[in-house]
Amino acid sequence: MKIISVLEDFGENENTIITLVPQTKDDLFTIYQIIDKEDEVIFKKLFTTKKDEVNRKTSTDLVNLRLKILSYEFDIKEEYLRYKGVTVADDTNTANLDVPVGKFLSFSVTYEHQFTIFKHHFNKYAKRLLKEALELETKSDTAAVVLQEGISHVCLLTASSTILKQKTEISMPKKKDATDINKFNEKTEKFYRATYNAMMKNFNFDELRMIILCSPGFYAKALMEKILKYAEKEQNNSILENQEMFIIAHCSTGYLQGITEVLRDPEYSTVLQNTKLIKEIQIMDDFFEHLNKDDNKAWYGKEEIKRAAKLEAVETLLITDTVLKSDDIDERETFLDLTYNIEQSGGRVFVFSTLQSHGEELGRLKGLACILKYPIPDLDEILENK
Structure with missing residues (x-):
C-alpha cells in the first residue's frame, strides 16, 4: 500500500484524512477493515454529465466524487471491494464539481487511482491496521503449492486468507500398455511444467521467505525435483540460490484443505512458527x-x-x-x-x-x-x- 498522506482535521468534523493507493489484495482487506458506514471518501469514477440542457449533449469524464458510505461488498479472492453511498458536500473543492449532492452512487476500489478516506473514528484498531499495512513483515512472505495427481493449487498465505492464485488441472490417462505409459509420462511432464509456470507467474521468489510444497504421496517431492530441473535449464538464480526456502510436507489431499493440515501439523510448526497465520x-x-x-x-x-x-x-x-x-x-x-x-x-x-x-x-x-x-x-x- 502506498500512503500519500495522513492528516488530522481538528475542524468541525474532526476527521482523520488518509490518502492512499492500494496495490495488493491485502491492501483491499485493510481498506475494508478501516472504512466504516458513515465515513466519507473521495474517489475517481467515470461519470456522464449533461453539458447543454437545450441540446442534451453529454460528456463522460473521469471525475472526483465524494460519498458518504452506506454499504459495501467484499470478496478478497476475486479482488472485489465495492462501496455504495450518497454524494455529500465537499469542503476541499476538489470533488462533486458537476454532480449534485444527494445522488446515490457505487464504486469499486481499484489499483489504478489514489483515493481519500475521511475517517470519523480513527480508533486504536484502525491505526494499528494502517501501521501493519505499511510494515514489510506483515506482507505475504509465505507461499504454498498443494497438489496430487493431475491437479495443483498455487497459493499465497497471508494473515487474512489463503489466496488461490492459480489452479492447474490436467486429465491423466490410465496406464494399461506401453502406449498409455508414454502418454501418461508426457501428461505428467506437462502437468509439472504447467505448475512451475504458474509459480513463476504468481510468486516473487526474491520476496518470499518460505514456499510449502505439500501433497499426499510423492507428488510434492517430484515437483521439487522438477522445479530444480526447470530452474537449472533457465538459469533461474532466484530459485537455485534459495533452495532452502522450499519445504516438502505431507497432507492427505491435493486441495486447499491440505495446506491447513500442514499448518496444524506439529512436525512442521517449528519451521512455520514465524508466520502470523500459523500462530x-x-x-x-x-x-x-x-x-x-x-x-x-x-x-x-x-x-x-x-x-x-x-x-x-x-x-x-x-x-x-x-x-x-x-x-x-x-x-x-x-x-x-x-x-x-x-x-x-x-x-x-x-x-x-x-x-x-x-x-x-x-x-x-x-x-x-x-x-x-x-x-x-x-x-x-x-x-x-x-
Whole structure:
C-alpha cells in the first residue's frame, strides 16, 4: 500500500484524512477493515454529465466524487471491494464539481487511482491496521503449492486468507500398455511444467521467505525435483540460490484443505512458527484443547472475558475483526479498551479474520474467547451472582 498522506482535521468534523493507493489484495482487506458506514471518501469514477440542457449533449469524464458510505461488498479472492453511498458536500473543492449532492452512487476500489478516506473514528484498531499495512513483515512472505495427481493449487498465505492464485488441472490417462505409459509420462511432464509456470507467474521468489510444497504421496517431492530441473535449464538464480526456502510436507489431499493440515501439523510448526497465520491456528488449537480438557482455563462470552480481564487473568485473547468492527461505536470502543488493557497487563491479543477458516470457528463462539493465566472454575457463577 502506498500512503500519500495522513492528516488530522481538528475542524468541525474532526476527521482523520488518509490518502492512499492500494496495490495488493491485502491492501483491499485493510481498506475494508478501516472504512466504516458513515465515513466519507473521495474517489475517481467515470461519470456522464449533461453539458447543454437545450441540446442534451453529454460528456463522460473521469471525475472526483465524494460519498458518504452506506454499504459495501467484499470478496478478497476475486479482488472485489465495492462501496455504495450518497454524494455529500465537499469542503476541499476538489470533488462533486458537476454532480449534485444527494445522488446515490457505487464504486469499486481499484489499483489504478489514489483515493481519500475521511475517517470519523480513527480508533486504536484502525491505526494499528494502517501501521501493519505499511510494515514489510506483515506482507505475504509465505507461499504454498498443494497438489496430487493431475491437479495443483498455487497459493499465497497471508494473515487474512489463503489466496488461490492459480489452479492447474490436467486429465491423466490410465496406464494399461506401453502406449498409455508414454502418454501418461508426457501428461505428467506437462502437468509439472504447467505448475512451475504458474509459480513463476504468481510468486516473487526474491520476496518470499518460505514456499510449502505439500501433497499426499510423492507428488510434492517430484515437483521439487522438477522445479530444480526447470530452474537449472533457465538459469533461474532466484530459485537455485534459495533452495532452502522450499519445504516438502505431507497432507492427505491435493486441495486447499491440505495446506491447513500442514499448518496444524506439529512436525512442521517449528519451521512455520514465524508466520502470523500459523500462530493463529496454534492459538485456536490451544484454546480448544483447554476447552476439551475442561480445565477452567478456556472461556468464551463477552461478560466472562470482561470479568477475567478485570482480574488481570487473561493470558491470550482471541477476538474477531467483526467484533472490533462493530457498527455500534460504543461497543467497539469497549472492546478496543479491553484489548488494550489485556496487553497492558501482560496478555497477548490475536485478531482473527472472519474470512479465514479459524476466524469462522471463533465467530461461532460470538467472536470472543480467551485462555487464562490460571484456572478460574467459577467465572460464570461469579457473573450470575452479581
